[in-house]
Amino acid sequence: DAGVIQSPRHEVTEMGQEVTLRCKPISGHDYLFWYRQTMMRGLELLIYFNNNVPIDDSGMPEDRFSAKMPNASFSTLKIQPSEPRDSAVYFCASSRPDRGSEQYFGPGTRLTVT
Amino acid sequence: LAKTTQPISMDSYEGQEVNITCSHNNIATNDYITWYQQFPSQGPRFIIQGYKTKVTNEVASLFIPADRKSSTLSLPRVSLSDTAVYYCLVGDRGGGSQGNLIFGKGTKLSVKP
Numbered sequence: 684d685a686g687v688i689q690s691p692r693h694e695v696t697e698m699g700q701e702v703t704l705r706c707k708p709i710s711g712h713d714y715l716f717w718y719r720q721t722m723m724r725g726l727e728l729l730i731y732f733n734n735n736v737p738i739d740d741s742g743m744p745e746d747r748f749s750a751k752m753p754n755a756s757f758s759t760l761k762i763q764p765s766e767p768r769d770s771a772v773y774f775c776a777s778s779r780p781d782r783g784s785e786q787y788f789g790p791g792t793r794l795t796v797t
Numbered sequence: 798l799a800k801t802t803q804p805i806s807m808d809s810y811e812g813q814e815v816n817i818t819c820s821h822n823n824i825a826t827n828d829y830i831t832w833y834q835q836f837p838s839q840g841p842r843f844i845i846q847g848y849k850t851k852v853t854n855e856v857a858s859l860f861i862p863a864d865r866k867s868s869t870l871s872l873p874r875v876s877l878s879d880t881a882v883y884y885c886l887v888g889d890r891g892g893g894s895q896g897n898l899i900f901g902k903g904t905k906l907s908v909k910p
Contacts, residue, residue: 687840718900726841726884726900774840784831784890784898788840 687789689775695795701763704792707756708777716776716786717750717760726774732758765796801885806905815872817904819885822866829890830861830868831898835882841900845870846890872906880908 688707696702708715716731730740735752743750747766752758762769772793776786802820809815821830829848833841845852847859847868858871872879882903 725902728898728900776840782890784829784886784888785843785846786841786898788842791838791840 687775687777687787689773689789689792691792692790693793693795695797696765697797698766699764700796701761702765702769702794702796704760704773704775704794706758706760706775706789708758708775709787710756711779712777712787713755713780714778714783714786715752715758716778717758718774718776718788719771720774720791721771729760762794765794767796770794770796801887801901803883803885803901803904805902806907808907808909809875810909811876812874815875815879815906815908817870817872817883817885817906818867819870820867821885821887824865824887827889828887830859830865831886831888832857832859832870833884833886833900835884835903837881841884875906875908877908877910879906881906 687709690705694702713734717729718726719729720726727742729742730750731738732752735755748762750760772791774788774791776788778786829846831846832844834844835841844856845854845859847861849861849865852859860869882905884900884903886898888898
């Protein structure tokens with residue numbers, strides 16, 4: 684398996700623009716997680732899905748952030764409008780059924796908002 | 798969710814054994830102890846998980862005393878490539894609403910030649 688795939692790997696955008704991050708989980712994994720990592724705040728869980736259904740989005744910072752999982756092999760995290768404080772590395776992770784604590788992370792998307 | 802406490806940083810030299818201890822005084826009966834490793838510019842990588850006593854795999858060993866209020870990750874004969882941040886997490890093995898993992902600051906291990 685290719686592992687968790689994320690795109691793009693790097694994104695530079697201007698404040699106010701819409702940003703869409705993409706994730707393809709490992710086949711057969713029914714949990715999908717979106718994290719954000721910064722030096723100041725560390726690794727934060729934003730939202731996670733089970734069988735394509737959002738379970739907990741309490742970590743989503745505000746309404747500018749939204750996430751979808753239209754099918755088992757694809758998820759998006761959208762920021763609209765983006766702000767400089769959204770600059771961070773965004774990770775997607777997936778895990779097998781009943782093994783949510785054993786997560787496999789993608790390479791991340793480094794987002795820079797100027 | 799049980800909170801964990803681990804050292805902010807540790808230094809070691811190549812070839813030495815490194816032990817990183819994590820405290821989790823409020824661990825629940827159903828909680829497992831999980832360790833992740835993160836290299837710079839990469840996502841965290843699951844390395845080992847245990848419930849009690851000792852677990853060993855090709856990467857590390859995990860020692861858990863009977864009271865389960867702490868755990869020790871042991872890395873045998875470290876090399877420069879083991880330089881990374883190591884996270885200790887406690888939670889339900891299955892994930893779900895009870896098992897969201899909370900990554901703290903981790904322990905930054907620096908291995909020197």
